[in-house]
Amino acid sequence: KSELVGFGVTSDGQLGIRSTSGEHTFVSVPEHIVGAPCGHDGCTVVEIAAGEKHTLMLADDGKLWSVGGNESGQLGRGECSQGSYTIYPVPVSTTTKFVQISVGRSHSAAITEDGRLFMWGSNEQGQCGVRGKNVYERPKRVQELNEVILVACGPDHTTVLTESGRIFTFGLQYDGACLHEPVEMKEFLGMPIASVHAGGRHWAALTSSGTVVVWGKNDMGQLGTGDTMFRAKPVVLASLSEMKVVDIALGDSHSLFLTQDGRVFACGGDNFGQIGMGNRTEINSTPKVILELMGSHVTRIAAGRIHSMVTVGGRIFSFGLNSNGQLGQGNTRSMLTPRPIDSLDHVARLFAGWDQSFVLRAAGVASLTSGASVARRPIRSLQWTNGEEMLKDKMEMIGQLESVFSSLSSINASFLHKDDRRFSISSSNHGVSLDDTMEFFNAIADASVADKKTYMDLCLDTLDMSLFSGEIRPRHYMHPECLRVFLIVPWLDVFVHPTVETVKTLHIKLCALLADVKEDHMDCLNQWWLDVPVRHFRRLVVGLVAGLQVLVNDAKWEVHAISLEILLSTLSLLHSLNGASNRIAHDTFYIHNLAEKVDIQKDYVSWVQSDALRKQSAFFWMKYPFIMNGVAKGQLLNVDSKIQQQAATMSTNQIVSFLGMNLLVGEPFFSIEIRRDHILEDTLNGLLNEHPEKMRKPMRVTFKDEEAEDRGGVRKEFFMILFEKLLNPDFGMFAENVESKLSWFSGVPVDEQSFNLVGMLTALAIYNEILVPFPFPLGMYKVFLRRELTLEDLTELSPTEGRGLQTLLDYEGSDVEEVFCLNFTISFSLFGATITEPLKKGGEDIAVTASNKQEYVNLYVQKRMAEGQDGEVGRQAQYFCNGFFSIVRDRVVSLFQPREFMELVVGNENYDWDLFKKNMQYKGVYHAHHPTIVAFWDAFFALTVDERKAFLQFLSGTYRLPLAGFSNFQSAIQPTASHLLPVAHTCFNLLDLPDLADKEELLRRLRVSIQQPTGFSLV
Incomplete structure (x- = not known):
């Protein structure tokens, strides 16, 4: 059966017993308290709170009992009297059960199970939180407070925690001020507080993840901040951030902190040994572990005014002031270090008051885990463990969502890990089970359409009361635990399926808050986004892109310019994070119909003009090119080329005045005449002797002695023939891999002008909207964009070589050196000879091992593809790029992703033949x-x-x-005589089709026509 024992001062009946010694007013050995409420299984007391002269007890049936001094009515018996040595029930008007108690010097507090707070006793400093009287002889409800789940009393002050995570305080404050009504501590908004604790004139709060927050008096270093400066505002105790604190006990000027692994840290005054350090140091401003308890697993802690107690394996160790026998050691000698009370075992709970102590004993119930002596009610939160049950009860789900989403603290307390991952919150750990979050909200999303709308509307409405209320700005968030909301909210279904109204009420507000987060917290949040599983990072991006898409789709998107900029700024941040880690595909950020909804070419021109005038305050889509797909970027490159062509045309012409009229004199085109059988020679002479600026004009090509006027088709054939010759391996510039049939820089010394020429021709082809049949791998376009080449690029170019290196990386054995027999060298084959070069200094003598194989592969790829033998490949690539960028501006090209740039240059083979048919135009008598x-x-x-x-x-x-594929491919069919073959005008993508309604004959003639050789003549 359970038993309650007590020891310490009993001069006013605080223990509910009289001293057996007439000359002493205390009990120095544990003594059974006969008058405590009992049942069939022994003592029914579950919690005890002790003040200077009185004691309050809570029984398991929810009734209150009191004993001791009563000069301020602190016993709650309806009068101020001398008090009693007999434990009596506290008469209360409510039939509701009480669930938690606390007392100060001479005032008392109790919470009912429905969250009402009752106070009584001394109210001289406002510690009862009710104006009107200095003393309340009976329990008086504090009307201003509801949903209270925890109360902590200091000598003359009270602090409470509500179910929504809000903290209120009243009574005598550390600076001498008196608060006669509850005042909320706004600094805690958003913090998922698990408990509050009150000392002499200092306070502490503990979050769900073990973060300790302190404030108040600090003359003895009791706040643990490393100094003795008082703290008017709560501060996070950084020194304990990694210690996984699970409980706190505060004395008059000392503090104890219990960790999950059973260690006890202490700070503050130690002049009587109350922090157990073994010396009488008055000031100890940094929490230190109590060495005497090292090796023992402490499960419970308690602090009196100037003494402390802990439990280890069902036994009690006490230390500190012992003038009234409060240590239970059978004497009055103070203890500088923890000492066991040999007479006590099977300890279930312990409570320390002013100068007295209480212990509940029960056989076989000693806790093996560290925590509070009395289970605390947590603040409201959502957990997936009860989500499945809530989904079965719509009203229960509505109630939970409403209560949690109306409190920022409750949101941040939701979906926490059940294991150690919920502790030690930092940039490397947020403590949230995001998969539980995902499962919970996905389950809600699977509800009926009507129910889902009800749930989502409720979440949005209540977020306006919490996250978006404006009560606290993100820049004032106390700790990264306040940032968890930014991980949780994206899993709301409306975040990825928004309307214009949702974007305004959720997406824009969320992004505005993110913009207000202070720098160090933003660094933390950024790291969380980098570390979370990809599905959670993608969810955030997809949701914001969905919101952006909704605004873009609005016919009057211009009215959303401010909202767009807020949204795009956040996406820009996420895109930068993704650029460093490549967590998700770049096209996840794309608004694929942007070029259809927005005149981005006009936007680009305006942006260029604004940039030239150094005016960047206006909204431009060009500030956020990462949302543009390849088609949109192609349009930008096209308009940029037109701007340059126009500028080149204007700069090479003269404007003269003739009879009052302005006349443009000069050549508006870059014209070049080529002999078909001397195409390389003529092109080389034609380009290398011209200034790049002139080549930026629209290009006109003429094949000598051929009749066709260049309306586009001649240029196409010119480039195709020219590149076919230049890229021929026999020409020596590029070498073809026999396995992949792809080409790369040959590495053989070749005239640099040739590579310069190829680069210029590539630029001219892009400027003149000609697709080039390059046989290059994706890595070539990375060279243009100055991106790092990888093993994947080498594998595409040289499959066998790449697979061999991948095999090396995949090998898990430790005998890499013996199996592969490699060193840090590479071999090149030039002119039939093999040349070996080191990959690093002394590479011939460095073996490839399990520990350096990644370095070897990285250096190998770099040398093979980016440098070549004696750096020749690197020089050829540089000449190639120099020629290219002498004509094309880098600021647009750099926007492309490698594959997009590849498709811009060579086109793609994404054939939608039905779309080809649908977009075909007809002339003359023809129609669909x-x-x-x-x-x-x-x-x-x-x-x-x-x-x-x-x-x-x-x-x-x-x-x-x-x-853009066939969607931007303009072509037409016009009639011709029925006896002719089909003829194509490539400059117009125009087909002359004989008027013949015979499928088989048309099929035969089509096959004949498409096999005809190239060449141009007038039709």
Whole structure:
């Protein structure tokens, strides 16, 4: 059976017993308290709170009992009297059960199970939180406070914690001020507080993740801040941030902190040994572990005015002041270090008051885990463990969502890990089980349409009362624990399926708050986003992009300019984070229809003009190019080329005045005449002798002795023939890999002008919207964009070589040196000879091992693809890029991702033949339902895929498509005589189709036409 024992001062009946010695007013050995409330299983007391002269007890049936001095009515018996040595029930008007108690010097507090707070006793300093009287002889409800879950009394002050995580204080403050009504401590808004604690004139709070916050008097170093400066505002105790604190006990001027692993840290006054350090140091301003308890697992702690107690394995150790026998050692000698009370075992709970102590004993119930002596009610929060049950009860779910989302602290206390991961919150740990968060809100998203709307509307409405209330700005958040809301909110279904109204009420407000987070906390949040599983980072980005998409889709998107900028600024931050880690695909940030909804070419021109005038305050889409897909960037490059072409045209012309009129005199084109059989020689002479600025003008190509006027088609053929010759391995500039059929810089010394020429031609092709048949791997476009080449790039170019290196990396054995027999060298084959070079200084003598194989692979790829033998590949690449950027401006090219840039240059093969048919235009008598057109399409779809690609080559000069595919591919069919073959005008993508409604005959003629050689003549 359980038993209550007590020891310490008993002059006013505080223990509920009289001293057996007439000359002493204390009990120095544990003595059974006969008058405590009892039941069949012994003592029914579950919690005890002791003041200077009185004691309050809470029984398991929720009733209150009191004993001791009563000069201020602190016993709650309806009068101020001398008090009693007999434990009596406290008469209260409510039938509701009480669940937690606390007392000060001469005032008392108790909380009912429905969250009401009752106070009585002395109120001279406002410690009862009710104006009107200096003394309340009966329990008086504090009307201003509801949903109270914890109360902590100091000598003349009271602090309470509500279910929503709010902290209120009243009574005598550390600076002497008296608060006669509850005042909220706004600094704690957003903090997921688990408990509050009151000392003499100092206070502490503990969060769900073990973060300790302190404030108040600090003359003895009792705050543990490393100094003796008083703290008017709460501060986080950084020295204990990694210690996983689970409970706090405060004395008059000392503090104890219990950790999950059973250690006790202490600070403050130690002049009587109350922090157990073994010396009588008056000031101890830094929490230190109590060495005498090292090796023991402490499970409970308690602090009296100037003494302390802990439990270890069901036994009690006490230390500190012992003038009234409060240590239970059978004497009055103070103890400088913890000493066991040999007569006590099977300790279940312990309580320390002013100068007295109480112990509840019960056989076989000693706790093996560290924590508080009395279980505390947590603040409201959501947990997936009870989410499945709540989903079965709609009203329960509504109640939980409403109560949690109306409190920022409750949101931040939600979905915490159950294990050690909930502790030690820092940039490397947020403590939240994001998968539980995901499961919970995904389950809500699977509810019926009506229920889901109810839940989401409720969440949005209540967020306005908490996160978006403006009560506290993010820059004033106390600790990173306040930032968890930014990890949780993105899992609301409305975050990824927004409306314009949702974007305004959720997305924009969320991004505005993020912009207000102070720098060190933002660094922490950024690291969380980098570390969370990819699905959670993607969820955040997808949700914000969805919000942006909604605004872009609005026909009047310009009215949302301010909102757009707020949203885009956050996406810009996330894009930068992603750029450093490549967590998600770059196209996750894309607004794919941006080029359809916004005139981005006009935006670009305005942005260029604004940049030139150094005016960047206006909104421009160009500030956020990361949301643009390849098609949009292609448009930017196109308009940039037009700007440069126009500038080049204007700079090479003269404006003269003739009879009052301005006349433009000069050549508006960059014209070049080429002999077909001397195409390389003529092109080299034509380009290298011209200034790059002139080449930025629109290009006109003429093949000597051929009749075709260049309206685009001649240019196409010119580039195709030219690159076919330049890229031929026999020319020596590029070498083809026999396995992949892809080419790379040869590494063989070749005239630098040749590479310069290829770079210039590539730029000219882009400027003149010509697709180039480059046989290069993706790595070549990384060279243009100055991106790092990787093993994947080498594997694409040289599959066997790349797979060999990957095999080396994948090998898990420790005998890499013996199995692979490699050193830090690389071999090149030039002109039939093999040349070996070290990958690093002394590489010939450095073996490749399990510990350095990654370095070897990195150096190998760099040397093979970026440098080459004696650096020749690097020089060739540089000449290539120099030629390219002598014509094209880097500021637009740099916006592209490598694959987008590749598709810009060479096109793509994303064929949608139905879209090709849908977008085809018809001239003359032809229309979509004309018999000849019907027969043509029947014949076209009878072609093989390779034949259809050959038809594209025949029609447009190339079988590849621009970035936008067929959606931007303009082509037309016009009638011609029925006896003729189909003829293509590649400069217009125009097909002359004989008026013949015979599928089989049209199919035969199409196959004949698409096999014809290149060449241009007037039709």
